[in-house]
Amino acid sequence: MVDDPVAPGKVPQPKGLGLKGRGMQVALALSVTLNLIVAGLVGGAMLRGPHGPEGKDREFSFGPFSDAMEPAERKALRKDILQRAPGLGQMRQEMRANMDKVVAALRAEPFDPVALTTVMEAQQARLTGQISVGSQALRDFLLTMDTAHRHAFADRLEDRLKHKDKH
Template sequence: MTASPQAAPEAAPQTAPPAPPQGSAPKPSAAPLWMRLALVASLAANLLVAGVVVGAMLDGHGGGPRGVIGDIGLGPFTGAFAPEDRKAMREAFMARAPDLRAMRDQERQDFRAVLDALRAEPYDPAAMRAALQRLSDRLGARMDLGRDILLERLDAMPPAARAAFADRLEAALERPRRGGPEAGGG
């Protein structure tokens, strides 16, 4: 019986000191600088790779303004579509997002806000998060539009055309990327 009164006073000091309300003030700066920089570097690298892949996919394909279909964010899917499908997808994209130049300008402004937040002294984690969120939202919206247009095109294809598309996509994924087709031969 004497053990339970002794246990109660020990439990009270352990539950009284937890300070989540007090600890909430320093939380925004809790992530180390290297982690925040790694996040930004990772995002930048992903966007760079995506841009290079889409640009490379569009380089050898004529028929329309270069870059428009790439702005949808389809990566290797772009090259797997037949020219008439790419043309129809460009038209669908332009119908839904007619002011492509303004969209690109907004993305540049978003990147500028990220750079400004990175260079700010003192560093403001909330400003950095907000800038990255705006950029992510804008790029995500463009990729969502690309996905929707891609799915609409695939849904409209007869089975034989879809199978041919799958074959071209598989070939594009297996093709060596560095140095072009000649580089993979030896």
């Protein structure tokens, strides 16, 4: 006779492959928290306005790449991005509306994790599209440089990276 601990008609469940009860709630809370932090950082940067402390466009900042660009280059890249995606001008309004939906989902009773996830996935899709447009424009900008310009840009980029490492 075979010693079978599983009752007839029940499928054995592998142990250690799932979260139940409190563990699932903690995992969901951590996931939502992380997503909100990312959304808050991105959304906050977008909602603050177009200009950073030095008057640079925040909406079109590429970190050290932007820092290494001449003002005319940043302006040309911004123009290129706006031509590639003319709808980016509505970005702040959409981000604000999206954050309002996040707040509403967080306050809803009963709380609906699916509604929150849906809002955040839509936000992520929009941001991914914006990042793609910006990345393509930056790549095309870099590809158009002649050798001397490319080397000078690489020098400025390296200087900015070294400077940031010191701070």
